[in-house]
Amino acid sequence: MAEPMYVEALRDALREEMRKDSAVFVMGEDITRYGIGVCKGLIEEFGPERVRNTPISEGAIIGAAIGAALRGMKPVVEIMYVDFILIGMDQIVNQAAKTIYLSHGELDLSLTIRVPEGTEWHGGGCQHSQTFHSLFVNIPGLKIVIPSNPYDAKGLLKTAIQDKNPVLFFEHKQLYTQKGEVPKDEYTIPFGKAAIKREGKDITLIATSWMVRHALDVAEELKNKVSIEVIDPRTLVPLDKHTIIKSVEKTGRVLVVDESPITGGVQGEIISAILEEAFWNMEIPPRRLGAKNTPIPFNARLEEEVIPTKEKIIKCILEMI
Amino acid sequence: MSISKEKKVKMFKDMVRIREFEDRAQQIYREGELDGHLQTCQGQEAIAVGAIRALSEKDIIFSNHRGHGHYLARGTPAKKIMAEFYGKATGTNRGKSGGMYLVDVKRGMMIASGIVGGNICLATGSALASQIKKDKIVTLSFFGDGATNIGFFHEALNMAALWDLPVVFVCENNQYAEGTKREEHQKVGKISDRAIGYGMPGVTVDGTDVVKVYETVRIAVERARRGDGPTLMECVVYRLVGHSAGDLGAYRPKGEEEEWRKTYDPVKIFRTKLLTEGILSQAEAERIIKEAQEEVEEAVQFAKESKEPPIEVACQYVYQEADN
Numbered sequence: 001m002a003e004p005m006y007v008e009a010l011r012d013a014l015r016e017e018m019r020k021d022s023a024v025f026v027m028g029e030d031i032t033r034y035g036i037g038v039c040k041g042l043i044e045e046f047g048p049e050r051v052r053n054t055p056i057s058e059g060a061i062i063g064a065a066i067g068a069a070l071r072g073m074k075p076v077v078e079i080m081y082v083d084f085i086l087i088g089m090d091q092i093v094n095q096a097a098k099t100i101y102l103s104h105g106e107l108d109l110s111l112t113i114r115v116p117e118g119t120e121w122h123g124g125g126c127q128h129s130q131t132f133h134s135l136f137v138n139i140p141g142l143k144i145v146i147p148s149n150p151y152d153a154k155g156l157l158k159t160a161i162q163d164k165n166p167v168l169f170f171e172h173k174q175l176y177t178q179k180g181e182v183p184k185d186e187y188t189i190p191f192g193k194a195a196i197k198r199e200g201k202d203i204t205l206i207a208t209s210w211m212v213r214h215a216l217d218v219a220e221e222l223k224n225k226v227s228i229e230v231i232d233p234r235t236l237v238p239l240d241k242h243t244i245i246k247s248v249e250k251t252g253r254v255l256v257v258d259e260s261p262i263t264g265g266v267q268g269e270i271i272s273a274i275l276e277e278a279f280w281n282m283e284i285p286p287r288r289l290g291a292k293n294t295p296i297p298f299n300a301r302l303e304e305e306v307i308p309t310k311e312k313i314i315k316c317i318l319e320m321i
Numbered sequence: 322m323s324i325s326k327e328k329k330v331k332m333f334k335d336m337v338r339i340r341e342f343e344d345r346a347q348q349i350y351r352e353g354e355l356d357g358h359l360q361t362c363q364g365q366e367a368i369a370v371g372a373i374r375a376l377s378e379k380d381i382i383f384s385n386h387r388g389h390g391h392y393l394a395r396g397t398p399a400k401k402i403m404a405e406f407y408g409k410a411t412g413t414n415r416g417k418s419g420g421m422y423l424v425d426v427k428r429g430m431m432i433a434s435g436i437v438g439g440n441i442c443l444a445t446g447s448a449l450a451s452q453i454k455k456d457k458i459v460t461l462s463f464f465g466d467g468a469t470n471i472g473f474f475h476e477a478l479n480m481a482a483l484w485d486l487p488v489v490f491v492c493e494n495n496q497y498a499e500g501t502k503r504e505e506h507q508k509v510g511k512i513s514d515r516a517i518g519y520g521m522p523g524v525t526v527d528g529t530d531v532v533k534v535y536e537t538v539r540i541a542v543e544r545a546r547r548g549d550g551p552t553l554m555e556c557v558v559y560r561l562v563g564h565s566a567g568d569l570g571a572y573r574p575k576g577e578e579e580e581w582r583k584t585y586d587p588v589k590i591f592r593t594k595l596l597t598e599g600i601l602s603q604a605e606a607e608r609i610i611k612e613a614q615e616e617v618e619e620a621v622q623f624a625k626e627s628k629e630p631p632i633e634v635a636c637q638y639v640y641q642e643a644d645n
Contacts, residue, residue, distance in 0.1 A: 025453060049453055055483065060476035063442020064449050067460075070431055071381070071450035090473075094436050095443060098422070104415045105638040105645055106426045140639050164641035 001183055007176040009150035010038045010114070013157035014076060016186065018046050021074065023110075024161055027052035027061060028078030035080055036116060036176055062088030062113065066096045066166075069111040074161055081124075082117035082132045082170070096166040097141030108164040112157070118172040118210055118259050119296060119307050126295035129303070133170045133208075134260035137236050137269065143167045143191060144236040148212035150180035152234055155189030163191070172210035172259070192238035196247070200229035203253040203320060205313075206244060206270060207232060211257045214310045218317060226321045236266055244270065245277045252283035253320055257308050262290035287316055324532060326600045332374060332531050333591055333601065334609050336366040339390040340588050341613040342399055343562075345621065346389070346406060346420075350566035355406050357419040358435075362390040364529075364561035367587035368493050369394040371534025372461060372556075375542050381447050381460040383440035384433035386421045387493075391433075391463055397425045403620035409627035416630040437498075438464055438471030441490065445477040448488035448551070459545045461489045461538075467498025469512050478553065482521040485550035489541040492553065493528065495560035500572045516553040528556030529587035559585045 004012065017024045025046075031039040032053055043051040054061050058079060065075040079085045085092070092113070099107050119129045136142050143165050147153040153171070160167040197212060198219050205228050207215035212232045219228035229247050233239055248254045254274055256267040267288035274286060289308040297303055343361040350359045362369065369390035373382065384391040392402055397413065405412030406420050413423045421435035431447070434440040444462030451458045468474055469492060481488050492513075498506050509515060516523025522544075526537045534556055541552035559581040563570040570578060595601035601609075637645050 052484075055476070055479055057476035057480060059473045060442045060445060060480045063473060063477065064446030064480060067383075067443035067446020067448075068450040068453075069446075070443065071447050071454075073450045073453065075446075087472075090436055090439060091442060095432075095434065095439060099432055100638050100641050102414050102417055102422050102432050103424045103426060103638075104417065104634070105641060106424070107432070108641050143640070 001181045003179045004150055004182055005176065006150045006153050006171070006178050006180070007036060007038055009154040009182050010157055010171070011040065011042070013154045014039065014042060015045070017158055017161045018042065018050065023072060023074045024076065025050040025052070025073060026076045026078065027054050027065070029054055029056055029061070029080050031078050038078065038114070058084050058087035059091055063091040063095065065111055065113070066091055066099070066109065069109045070099065070107060074110040076112040076114060076161055079113060079115040081128050082115045083127050083130050085113070085115055085132065092142070092166070093139050097139050100165065101141060109166050110162070110164050111166045112160045112169055113167070114169045114171060116171050116173045118174065119303055120173050122300040122303055123298055124296065125298040129296040131259040131261070131291060133168070133236060134264065134266040136168050137266050141166065142237060144170070145191065145234070146170045146209050146236060147234060148175065148209050148232050149178065150182050152189060152195065154182055155187050156234065158188045159191060170209065174210045178213070189234070191235045192240050194231050194233045194240035194243040196229065196243065197232050198228065198230040200227040200251070202227045202251055203255065203317065204229050204231060204244070204247040204251045205255050205257065205317070207257045208236070209259065211259060211308060214313055215257060217310055218313045222314065222317060226317065228317065233270070239270070239273065241273050241277070245274060248274050248278045249281045252281055255287045255289065255313070255316055255320060257289045257313055259307060260290050261293050262288060263293050265290045284320060287320060289313060289316055324535065328374070329532070329595060329600055332370050332535070333595055334613070335370045335394050336531060336588050336591060337609050338399070338613045338616060339366040339369060339393050341610070341617050342393060342620070343389060345617045346403070347562065347566040349621065356408065359406065359420045359566040360387040360564065361562055361566055362387045364585070364587065365493050365495055365558050366390055367531035367591065368491065368528045368534055368556045368558065371531040372491050372538045374535050375538035376459065376461060379429065379458050380542070381429045381431060381458060383431050383444040383447070383460065383462045384423065385440060385464055386433060386435045387465065388423060388433040388463065389420065392423050392425060392430055395425065395428045395430055397423070397428060397430065399616055400620040400623040404624040404627050407624040407627070408629070409624055410630040410634070411623070411627040415634055417634070438468035438473045440464065441468065441477040442473050444488055445481045445486060448481065448486035449484065451487050452484065457546055459487045459489065459542050461491060463491050463493060465498065466492060466494040466496070466503050466512060467506065468492070469515065470507060478519040478521065478551070481551040482519040485548060487545035487548065488551045489538060489545055490551060490553045491538065492555045494555050494557050497560050497564065499564045511555060513553055513555040521551050521553055523553045523555070525555040525557060528558035529585050529590055531587065531591055558587070561586065
């Protein structure tokens with residue numbers, strides 16, 4: 001089986017969907033020239049009409065994508081950094097998330113917003129390293145996808161593009177160069193299905209995005225001390241509560257790791273969902289790890305102090321057993 | 322470009338329908354019958370009617386919070402709009418909207434934006450879809466003078482001009498952004514002067530002159546349909562009422578509204594013109610007004626008698642799913 005990088009798996013998903021569906025088009029700032037390179041090479045195959053470099057205008061990029069989606073197109077827009085998505089926040093929250101509801105289902109909105117988030121390779125600082133997916137979990141009408149590896153990235157992006165709802169698709173910057181097995185044949189992954197990345201019996205470790213890598217490393221490192229079950233929700237909206245709760249009922253212990261700032265973050269939401277169903281199965285109180293409630297600092301050591309790391313996960317797990 | 326007598330009479334009818342509808346809606350609101358917000362458009366009828374007449378049936382319109390007139394001019398039944406004001410199941414949005422976010426997909430009326438300037442980028446994107454699909458459809462966006470100070474206005478007009486998108490931006494300059502007079506919210510004399518900064522034509526017209534609005538929008542629509550790109554149109558009018566139906570406009574200089582009502586009431590102006598030109602008789606004009614009043618009364622009756630939406634509607638179609 002081929003082992004493409006995450007960035008290549010995303011590109012393959014775009015290419016496949018663009019080949020089979022003329023309604024799909026991509027746009028974003030410098031997508032053919034610069035940056036992460038998910039859209040690299042697409043313009044040669046699909047031309048400038050369907051592969052559009054845009055002005056630096058996040059409001060218009062997102063707003064225009066909504067307008068095009070209202071007319072039956074299936075735009076996939078790239079926002080260069082999640083920090084910039086706030087310029088178009090009104091268009092996402094007040095327009096995209098409301099159109100299906102206000103039209104009582106008469107309008108579809110097949111819109112995908114792809115966006116890198118999380119800390120960079122150190123040094124992005126407080127306006128280029130944020131994690132915002134938890135903000136959007138609080139907006140009814142949006143679907144939130146957060147794939148942690150090339151296989152999931154490809155299968156979920158294809159589902160996102162063909163979904164009739166606005167989808168925010170979060171790609172952690174550290175993941176782009178990660179390699180993983182991806183089958184040659186076409187496949188998709190449904191929303192709302194968590195992946196059990198590693199089976200275990202003592203503790204449930206729920207991790208998202210780049211944190212899944214840490215979680216798997218920790219599970220391996222501590223395997224002689226504790227049997228860790230690693231679960232990746234893959235989509236936060238819809239959330240696969242069933243798989244998560246079943247695991248916690250088995251282990252009685254849960255730690256949720258996500259890079260969002262801890263206060264108001266999705267970690268707490270997942271824990272609430274667990275406690276509502278599985279409170280009496282819990283051996284010990286649930287724990288959560290996230291970024292500290294501070295902006296992300298530039299200095300590498302300071303940055304590591306703020307975000308969740310492998311060492312912090314290990315420390316937490318050891319306290320829990 | 323001459324307009325037939327029949328077309329002029331139809332335009333007059335639609336203007337009267339809008340005026341009667343809005344006057345009555347405002348009255349009902351003030352009587353405490355309606356919840357929420359209600360922004361009416363008295364004084365701006367000629368823009369809605371003139372601009373929409375210049376479009377073809379397949380063209381797309383993005384309206385705003387002061388949009389009832391746009392929908393009426395496009396043919397959305399008055400009773401469905403009124404029922405929406407009452408939050409009824411028979412309303413345009415089944416009671417989910419109220420007056421601000423009307424929709425009529427069948428007539429190409431996308432959801433109106435209650436956020437000032439919220440639809441300008443969306444209209445640009447609709448035009449982008451047309452450009453990619455090559456479907457020759459033109460998109461028109463209505464917004465007020467206040468919206469031209471929003472960042473989205475700038476981003477959208479730049480993008481639309483850059484890509485020669487088939488869109489017409491119609492600014493209804495009604496002199497007020499909510500309670501703020503235009504001189505206090507922007508320095509520019511003519512809003513259409515901003516067009517040059519984006520590389521598109523800009524034109525200012527008397528927004529009380531329905532024929533002028535129609536003719537000018539037609540030129541812009543033809544230009545867009547040819548693939549030559551967008552136009553910014555400023556239609557100068559005066560909002561003859563407060564910002565919302567409950568607003569008596571106390572912040573306006575004394576006598577201003579009366580003065581404008583005397584000279585810039587588009588319905589009166591057009592009526593006088595049609596009478597003078599012999600296109601309409603006094604009796605016909607009276608009949609048109611009476612018919613419009615009857616239509617509005619029927620709409621009110623319909624709205625009052627309509628059922629409340631079933632409670633499930635509250636949570637339906639948050640998402641487009643098979644199990645809705």
